[in-house]
Amino acid sequence: DQQVKQNSPSLSVQEGRISILNCDYTNSMFDYFLWYKKYPAEGPTFLISISSIKDKNEDGRFTVFLNKSAKHLSLHIVPSQPGDSAVYFCAASVSTGANNLFFGTGTRLTVIP
Amino acid sequence: GAGVSQSPSNKVTEKGKDVELRCDPISGHTALYWYRQRLGQGLEFLIYFQGNSAPDKSGLPSDRFSAERTGESVSTLTIQRTQQEDSAVYLCASSLFRQGRAFFGQGTRLTVV
Numbered sequence: 001d002q003q004v005k006q007n008s009p010s011l012s013v014q015e016g017r018i019s020i021l022n023c024d025y026t027n028s029m030f031d032y033f034l035w036y037k038k039y040p041a042e043g044p045t046f047l048i049s050i051s052s053i054k055d056k057n058e059d060g061r062f063t064v065f066l067n068k069s070a071k072h073l074s075l076h077i078v079p080s081q082p083g084d085s086a087v088y089f090c091a092a093s094v095s096t097g098a099n100n101l102f103f104g105t106g107t108r109l110t111v112i113p
Numbered sequence: 114g115a116g117v118s119q120s121p122s123n124k125v126t127e128k129g130k131d132v133e134l135r136c137d138p139i140s141g142h143t144a145l146y147w148y149r150q151r152l153g154q155g156l157e158f159l160i161y162f163q164g165n166s167a168p169d170k171s172g173l174p175s176d177r178f179s180a181e182r183t184g185e186s187v188s189t190l191t192i193q194r195t196q197q198e199d200s201a202v203y204l205c206a207s208s209l210f211r212q213g214r215a216f217f218g219q220g221t222r223l224t225v226v
Contacts, residue, residue, distance in 0.1 A: 006155075034214060043117070043204055043217030044156070089156060100169055101146060101206075101215055105155030 003027045004092050006104035014112050019077040021107050023090035026071065030092040030102075035064060035075045038087045038106070047088075048075070051095075080111045115139070117218035119205050125224045126195055134190040134221045138207030145188050146208075146215060147180055149201040156204065162188065163210060195225045 005024045013019045021035075031052040036044035050057040050064045050073070057064050063076045077084055087106045094100075118137040126132050138145050147159040158172035162182045173179070177195075182188040192199055202222050206215040 036217075041219075043206075043219050045217070046214050049214060100158070100161045101208075102158065103148070103156040 002105070003030075004090060004102045004104040006090060006107050008107050009105070010108040010110070012110045012112060013080045015082055016079045019075075019080045019084065019109055019111070021075040021077075021088050021090075021109065023073045023075075023104055024071060025073075025092050025102075027092070027094075027102075028071065029094045032093050032095045033064070033066060033073050034091045034093075034101070035062075036089045036091060036103075038089065044089055077109075080109075082111045082113050085109055085111050117205055117207050117216050119203075119218035119221050121221060122219065123222045123224075125226060128197060128225055129194055131191065131193045132195055132223060134192075134203050134205075134223070136188045136190070136205030136207075136218060138186070138188070138205070139216055141185070141209070142207035142216075143185050143210045144208045144215070145182055146206045147188070147190050148204045148206070150204060150220075151201040159190070159203075192223075195223075197225045199223060200225045 003026050034049040035047040037047045038044040048059050048062050048064050050066050055066050066073045087108045089106045090104045091101045120135045143164045145162040148156045150156055160180045161169040177193045180190045202220040204220045206217040208215040
């Protein structure tokens, strides 16, 4: 049973435009959410996170939005750059519980120069 | 080292053989995760260790899979009687408890022929 879902396996965006990656979750106990970026032949690297007490967190070109009522989060990258081309995973955990991390299936972003 | 280290980086084994994968977490990280990523798939949770608590083994796909961790140090993932469907990249990650953000190793690419 997939508790974290990324329904778009791939996304292509022109350089300079906005990339929006989406993620949905089913477990209402999740209160901490993360985005990871993965290049081929490398392990995922942490990108940005958000706690459920917030609805937005921004770090440079990356912004994560959380809609708790819809159990939905999104990652916005603006402006998109060719180096952003990678697979993006969202993850969620219950910070007051066992703290296990549950991952989505990933979205492959391609930024076209 | 400063990061999560996994060995070997690549392993080719014959069907039916046993393999052992190693993970050295970041020093001081009490939480340790194993995931695998099959070709074209997302991150599949395998097992989670947190300090001296009983590990969460709910993701192990069969009784051919087992993992150990001694204290807060090295972990080994063992796959017995390997099958071709075990071919995947096996990723290890570690984190401080309740910090949420996990750091990944570069993975072990296992190929069963």
